[in-house]
Amino acid sequence: MKEILLKNYKKAIIRKASPKDAQEIIDYLNKIGGESDFLTFGENEFNISLENEEKYINSHENINNSIIIVTLIDGEIVSIASITSVQKDRLKHVGSLGISVLNKYWRLGISNEVMNYLINWAKFNDITKKITLLVREDNYKAINLYKKFGFEEEGIFKNDICINGIYYNTISMALLV
Numbered sequence: 001m002k003e004i005l006l007k008n009y010k011k012a013i014i015r016k017a018s019p020k021d022a023q024e025i026i027d028y029l030n031k032i033g034g035e036s037d038f039l040t041f042g043e044n045e046f047n048i049s050l051e052n053e054e055k056y057i058n059s060h061e062n063i064n065n066s067i068i069i070v071t072l073i074d075g076e077i078v079s080i081a082s083i084t085s086v087q088k089d090r091l092k093h094v095g096s097l098g099i100s101v102l103n104k105y106w107r108l109g110i111s112n113e114v115m116n117y118l119i120n121w122a123k124f125n126d127i128t129k130k131i132t133l134l135v136r137e138d139n140y141k142a143i144n145l146y147k148k149f150g151f152e153e154e155g156i157f158k159n160d161i162c163i164n165g166i167y168y169n170t171i172s173m174a175l176l177v
Contacts, residue, residue, distance in 0.1 A: 001014070001015040002113075002117060004113045006109050007109045010073055011073075012113075014113060014117050016068065017057050017060075017069060018057065019054040021070060022050055029080070032102060035103040040161065064127055065083075065093075066084045066085050067083055067121055078110065079100065079114055081098060083095035083096065083122060085127070093127060095128045095131050097131050097132065098133070099118075112145070119131070119177070131151075131175045132174045137171050146173050149175065151175045152174060154172045154173060157169060157170045157172065
């Protein structure tokens, strides 16, 4: 758990997600899907049962190369981020990063704090050697954030996402830890 001070001087807490957070995580993801077209899902498209979400969160508890974290302000989840890795010996050193922040909490420094938290976690878990992510090529703020932390572009997936009949390319980025 880490307490942080945001740009608006409010305190926030970053901590590992727990199965008790499952319903709030489902609600958060269904809400945030409608706040940005830069995500891979839309509003109310996160269709998973409470039981399955609890199991998913719980499955990360005993895996040293995967983590789900939440950021809370006044007890409300305002950000969710994760690094998830497969358990195959040849690939378990690579983790895939995902991060989101509720729109009303943008520009308060949460993304920077969460990125620091996850990268530090990866450096010290003794397994993760590479963090990858996909970002829509026109999401300039996110791309700049990732570059700030040392991520480099590795390739482009053409027509990777389709929103309302419009196709967008995604950029594959990675950080060697």
